Amino acid sequence: MKKRLTAGILALALWLTLIPLSLQKAEATQSCSAQFRSGYSLTGNGADDLVAVAAAQVGMRTEDFGYTEDWCADFIADCATLAGLSKLIPANGAVSAMRSAVIAAGSQYWEYTAADTINNIKKGDIIVLETNRHIAIVEYVDSQGIHCLDGNWGSATPMVTRVLRSFDNNSNTDWHQYITMVLRPAYAAKHTVSFQTNYSGGEAIAAQTVSDGGCLGSLPKPIREGYAFLGWFSDPEDGEAFTVNTPVYNDLTLYAHWGFLEAGNSCGDSVSWSLSDGVLTIWGNGAIKD
Numbered sequence: 521m522k523k524r525l526t527a528g529i530l531a532l533a534l535w536l537t538l539i540p541l542s543l544q545k546a547e548a549t550q551s552c553s554a555q556f557r558s559g560y561s562l563t564g565n566g567a568d569d570l571v572a573v574a575a576a577q578v579g580m581r582t583e584d585f586g587y588t589e590d591w592c593a594d595f596i597a598d599c600a601t602l603a604g605l606s607k608l609i610p611a612n613g614a615v616s617a618m619r620s621a622v623i624a625a626g627s628q629y630w631e632y633t634a635a636d637t638i639n640n641i642k643k644g645d646i647i648v649l650e651t652n653r654h655i656a657i658v659e660y661v662d663s664q665g666i667h668c669l670d671g672n673w674g675s676a677t678p679m680v681t682r683v684l685r686s687f688d689n690n691s692n693t694d695w696h697q698y699i700t701m702v703l704r705p706a707y708a709a710k711h712t713v714s715f716q717t718n719y720s721g722g723e724a725i726a727a728q729t730v731s732d733g734g735c736l737g738s739l740p741k742p743i744r745e746g747y748a749f750l751g752w753f754s755d756p757e758d759g760e761a762f763t764v765n766t767p768v769y770n771d772l773t774l775y776a777h778w779g780f781l782e783a784g785n786s787c788g789d790s791v792s793w794s795l796s797d798g799v800l801t802i803w804g805n806g807a808i809k810d
Contacts, residue, residue, distance in 0.1 A: 552586045592655050
């Protein structure tokens with residue numbers, strides 16, 4: 521009995537070693553981005569950049585990349601890395617783990633049902649198919665359906681563009697029915713705007729955050745005794761003026777500029793001033809001296 525059991529275990533072990541690598545379930549995370557084609561341009565738009573990297577790889581095979589497992593999730597992770605989006609689309613080799621990580625990174629997501637239409641899908645969305653069996657990047661949507669870029673399973677299968685046609689629950693040839701979840705990464709990045717009063721002993725001013733390309737709704741108005749606040753600028757001495765209408769595309773630091781107020785109660789032709797409790801009051805008429 522012991523000999524039969526031992527023989528059975530050896531036979532099972534031998535059978536497992538004969539399973540092709542291309543058919544093994546993806547669990548680990550592999551990165552093969554070094555083998556990716558470089559024929560793409562990045563614009564700073566997250567959805568466009570993810571699609572651009574993926575589209576440049578059409579026709580590449582498993583052997584070309586060097587993946588040794590089912591690589592649909594690995595492929596998306598590598599595209600995200602090259603597009604500078606790894607914080608929004610963290611690297612994961614398993615579809616279920618990637619889905620969870622993208623959601624945890626702030627992605628919008630929803631389960632896809634028969635009530636949805638292709639108009640709800642956008643370029644750069646990530647679709648999960650057959651409940652975590654496969655995952656793909658949406659390249660674009662048109663009247664023909666949802667066009668995707670995805671890393672296919674199998675060492676002999678090239679990475680191809682697949683069309684997911686309009687939903688038809690009665691048609692087994694309609695890939696659209698296999699979509700189970702849609703992920704929309706938080707491509708609209710947030711930027712931090714910091715403020716420096718630009719003099720020793722100046723008050724601390726809290727930083728503000730704003731969406732990429734957005735404008736600040738209001739700006740701080742610091743007070744410095746003996747000086748008039750002239751506004752916020754991109755440089756401590758010079759720089760560009762920054763207003764509530766200036767769009768923000770990166771993290772940045774703004775510096776307060778000041779105008780010195782001469783001692784006394786006059787600063788020009790029949791113009792007088794007073795500074796009390798941080799409030800500057802100017803009255804009269806005529807030109808004010810620099």
